Amino acid sequence: MEAVFIGSGSVATHLALALQKKGVTIAQVYSRTQKNAAILAEKLNTTYTTDISEIYDKADIYFYALKDGAFRHTLKSFDLPDAIHVHTAGSIPMSEFDGIATKYGVFYPLQTFSKEKEVDFSKIPICIEAINSEVQKKLLEIAELLDSKTYLVTSEQRKKIHLAAVFACNFSNYMYDISSQILEDIGVNFEIMHPLIMETAEKIQSVQPYKAQTGPAVRFDDKIISSHLTMLKERRDLKKIYNLLSKDIYKRHKKK
Amino acid sequence: MEAVFIGSGSVATHLALALQKKGVTIAQVYSRTQKNAAILAEKLNTTYTTDISEIYDKADIYFYALKDGAFRHTLKSFDLPDAIHVHTAGSIPMSEFDGIATKYGVFYPLQTFSKEKEVDFSKIPICIEAINSEVQKKLLEIAELLDSKTYLVTSEQRKKIHLAAVFACNFSNYMYDISSQILEDIGVNFEIMHPLIMETAEKIQSVQPYKAQTGPAVRFDDKIISSHLTMLKERRDLKKIYNLLSKDIYKRHKKK
Incomplete structure (x- = not known):
């Protein structure tokens, strides 16, 4: 499985590192800030871009771990109907993807992340929401890969x-x-x-x-x-x- | 060393059990409530009384672990000038012992105690205050027995x-x-x-x-x-x- 991370903050850093450990290929990191993108890409030994038009377009899944609100703007700029698009935020409804993506969902790890402090995903509850059962199955598989406990919740509940x-x-x-x-x-x-x-x-x-x-x-x-x-x-x-x-x-x- | 516990709540229970484990003899438990006194005395395999006039008078130290305010009333009722008298409360000034006892101090464990849950005194900070250096030395020794970290603090600080x-x-x-x-x-x-x-x-x-x-x-x-x-x-x-x-x-x- 190939993943791209849109965002380079604490959530992106910890989630990308944890997934990589479990065999997921992190194909690329995107961030508006060159410095942050470079730091995370180095940790993952992968490439990065600060240019939306250069986002790698063959990944299976795109994780949007951006400051609330910023992701819609990013997402609008490219169109990848075969891939799964998920955001990791607590307060953004899944419907933000409506009309922009076709396969999408939410993968919200309920934890407080600091860049310096290691986290153990096997102890983090993941709140999952998906537009259809195919996406839901995929997100549950990813959470299982991390040994995380999962909760299926609606946007309102989240x-x-x-x-x-x-x-x-x-x-x-x-x-x-x-x-x-x-x-x-x-x-x-x-x-x-x-x-x-x-x-x-x-x-x-x-x-x-x-x-x-x-x-x-x-x-x-x-x-x-x-x-x-x-x-x-x-x-x-x-x-x-x-x-x-x-x-x-x-x-x-x-x-x- | 022989100790008497005045009170049978959570603090009394945990402190008495911990001291007993370290070789301190708990000579007696006093409580106004027969049931509580009996429960703690049984745990400690010692005697109890609900009658102030029957409090054992040859102990080296008396621990007052009572609801705030109740201890002064108890203390007034008997007079043991050779023993050390300490209370375990956060908010009672040491001066409450003035004119009632001669050797006295405070032994305040900074922790939240529940009767059901075991506690490890080696992880509990003890705030100590004493009327003189003899009492202070004794209280520090007791805390050391429990492997507790100690802090010398005034009543105002406490x-x-x-x-x-x-x-x-x-x-x-x-x-x-x-x-x-x-x-x-x-x-x-x-x-x-x-x-x-x-x-x-x-x-x-x-x-x-x-x-x-x-x-x-x-x-x-x-x-x-x-x-x-x-x-x-x-x-x-x-x-x-x-x-x-x-x-x-x-x-x-x-x-x-």
Whole structure:
């Protein structure tokens, strides 16, 4: 199987490397940015282009791993009806391919990727959507090649999964960031929080988050809450977050 | 060394079991609740009491692992000037022991404990505070017995560490809970989020949370943000949180 990668960011990098390891030929990398294209092409020991008209036209599958929105513009510029076209984004509906490609789908790995950090695709859930059963079969085969767990989801569901991921990943990380700011103020290294953060994440692998909830808000411990709010009096932004989240936790656990 | 545990909750249970494994004799367990006292005493193969006047008076150290505030009341009721008295709470100042005990301190394990889940004390940071160097030496020895990493912190610092932990643990868990509610609405099992949550927690073990921040808010991706807010239009509570956190992430990353 021959694949072309449109895009050279974190998702493209990790997915292309993982597929190559499993025997897929990465025929070419395209990126608007020469530097990024060259870096990824070197990692894959393949060729690259920054010119849409020079995109290799005999691949079996084209992966669009671009910033949301940019891919439609790229796709319009060439026409390869025999190949499968898939994007890897959480929030772009599959219908973006309507009238442009004939065989298409979505291959969305639900994970946060950093260029520096290795990822193990066998632990990444892949959300798959396809225009027909032929494409679906192919995408499931590719996911199987990577030992990934697959979920067949519609564009509507995928959008909500992406929204759920913003809470579970981006907003959790922001809670870590706030925690590190509070520690910085008192000269304590953030490493003191590492074990607690790991344990909190590990716990919900076996217990529903609702049941795993601890802390002053779920205990309705008003004394601790008001002492915390006093400590935050000079950080109005954090006080607002503390107040809002505590009230919502309280409400959620009170009514049941 | 002989220890008595005042309290029979999660912290008492895990700490007493861990100390016993390392050769500390747990002479007795006290709890106001007979059932809880009996359960922990059985686990430790020791005796228990629910009567303050019957607390064993020859132990070397008394651990107060009670709900915040309850311990002062207990402590007042007996007087053991030769023993060391320590509480295990994040938010109670050491000065609560003033005028009641003579040798005292704080032994605060920074972790979230569930009764069912085993914990490894060698991975738990212990925040230590002591009234004098004799007590401090003893508490450091006990932490060393458990292979725990120790931090010498004041009551003021400990209160802020506890506040930082509310963000890192309790509020992160609430983000997981919201994520699970969004998935429940579309009939997708929350297990799809497990790898993402683990990766997010693992990442900050080596990268500062500020640098690890990803998502639409840090990319200033207004299109995605407004589509997410639209999806939340029937959950005003979640919409408010999404809006507030996104704006704050935006601000934090814009000004640098």
